[in-house]
Amino acid sequence: MFDDRSRETVVLNWRGPLLAAGIFAAVFGVLLLMARENESKTSDMGSSLREDPYGTSLLFDSYRHAGYEVKRSDDEDTLSDENARTVTAFFIGGYSSDDWKFERGKLLMGEKFRGRLEDFLARGGRAVLVAPAWKFKSESQGWEVQNVWSPAGNKTGPTWISPNADAIPSGTEKMYLGSEVPWLETDAEWSPLYSAPTSAEAGAHVYMAMRKVGKGELIAASQQSFLLNEAIKTHPNPALLDFLAGGRQVIWVDETLHGLHQGQGVLWLVQRYRLQTALLLFWATLLVLLWSMSGDLVRRPARARDAHIIRYSESAGVAAQRLLQRSIAPGEVLAQCWEEFRRRSPQDAQAIASGPRTGPRLVAALAQPSVEGYRQLSQLIAERRASAKGLAGPERDAPDDSNNLNEQKSRGGTVA
Numbered sequence: 001m002f003d004d005r006s007r008e009t010v011v012l013n014w015r016g017p018l019l020a021a022g023i024f025a026a027v028f029g030v031l032l033l034m035a036r037e038n039e040s041k042t043s044d045m046g047s048s049l050r051e052d053p054y055g056t057s058l059l060f061d062s063y064r065h066a067g068y069e070v071k072r073s074d075d076e077d078t079l080s081d082e083n084a085r086t087v088t089a090f091f092i093g094g095y096s097s098d099d100w101k102f103e104r105g106k107l108l109m110g111e112k113f114r115g116r117l118e119d120f121l122a123r124g125g126r127a128v129l130v131a132p133a134w135k136f137k138s139e140s141q142g143w144e145v146q147n148v149w150s151p152a153g154n155k156t157g158p159t160w161i162s163p164n165a166d167a168i169p170s171g172t173e174k175m176y177l178g179s180e181v182p183w184l185e186t187d188a189e190w191s192p193l194y195s196a197p198t199s200a201e202a203g204a205h206v207y208m209a210m211r212k213v214g215k216g217e218l219i220a221a222s223q224q225s226f227l228l229n230e231a232i233k234t235h236p237n238p239a240l241l242d243f244l245a246g247g248r249q250v251i252w253v254d255e256t257l258h259g260l261h262q263g264q265g266v267l268w269l270v271q272r273y274r275l276q277t278a279l280l281l282f283w284a285t286l287l288v289l290l291w292s293m294s295g296d297l298v299r300r301p302a303r304a305r306d307a308h309i310i311r312y313s314e315s316a317g318v319a320a321q322r323l324l325q326r327s328i329a330p331g332e333v334l335a336q337c338w339e340e341f342r343r344r345s346p347q348d349a350q351a352i353a354s355g356p357r358t359g360p361r362l363v364a365a366l367a368q369p370s371v372e373g374y375r376q377l378s379q380l381i382a383e384r385r386a387s388a389k390g391l392a393g394p395e396r397d398a399p400d401d402s403n404n405l406n407e408q409k410s411r412g413g414t415v416a
Helices: 015-040 057-065 076-081 111-122 229-234 238-245 266-272 276-293 316-325 330-344 346-354 358-366 370-397 401-411
Strands: 069-073 087-092 100-103 106-109 126-130 136-138 143-148 159-161 175-177 183-185 191-197 204-213 216-221 250-254
Touching (some): 057 229, 057 238, 076 111, 076 250, 111 136, 330 358, 346 370, 358 370
Parallel strands (some): 087 126
Antiparallel strands (some): 159 175
16 A cells, blocks of 8 residues: 555554454354354254154245245244234244243143243234144133144044135135144134034034234144145145235244254354344454554554654653554664654764763664664663753752852942
8 A cells, every 4th residue: 555645655554453353263163163062952853944744844935935034933032022013923833841830839831932922912913823732821811722632533534624714815725634633622702714513512623713812813723734844735825824924024933842942152142132233343343452452553654754753751662662663674773763862852962972982882882783772772861861960960059159249249248
């Protein structure tokens, strides 16, 4: 890089950036190892990541291809960060193994999950609860849902049932039911979406239903056979998928129900609290700090020959260091120091150079290597300043004879 105004070559000091880059590489490598270790402790068995016929990866691939934004989350708390009015959350089967507690001698399952679901619905979210593992009952919001299994199972065998035309848009395909499928236990607040008649005494079994919950909407399905990859391949059913999304552009999937939990380490903190920008600012600040500590940001000689190298209140050692940082050759450091001293203290410099004892010592010091010569030069300057103070002392303390003579004449006395 060349500065035409000063006609001086400017060379950037790369010691600081290299040091910062080394520290960044080391820390980033440790973070990658931590992330790899956390990843190795997870399993995708039963999750939406599975691509076998019993997985549901094609369901969310279909949403992505249709233009929806799909978020597969292994951090259950991220649901509280989403804008509920633009999100449809899918909770497909399974259960969280650590979501249980004892209260008054009773084992309560899924209390934490129910609390997250209530909060999401209260904020206007749309939740699709597929194959719920427990009975969910919300005292605060007044809804209840659970699966009911027949002791003898479904004796009709695999079949397809038609949607309720009054509740689901036209063009929606039938729902596939396996050989043994539970049905939903609902109340009058639920609107059946898929149901099948049974005996006159039992009435119809509801396999999918929907209801309003405060500002949000809750859809429950008793089984997930209609969402499996094999069913999506043969019966894509885009009308049903759009209906489940409810016109919201974000599809959020809870993977924690299947045991996929991200380790709460440094990377989790950065992602959870959106600290990416703060982390980048930290590294930028560290780079600039290390750069400045390792020397001037730009190493270049003084712009003018008469520019001051030694600053006021700055020691000689610091001045020599600044000279080295300005790309002055080591052999020229002593000459530059002496030239600067000569400009700042011309009388002292002249006395040292012309002195019968100090002159030869000055010549010998300037011919020495940088460290030894600088030491001898500093000693000469110190001796000169000490000698100057000694000469000024008696003159400053001696009485003024002329003043005494004038005083005696004014009094009429005689001068001896």
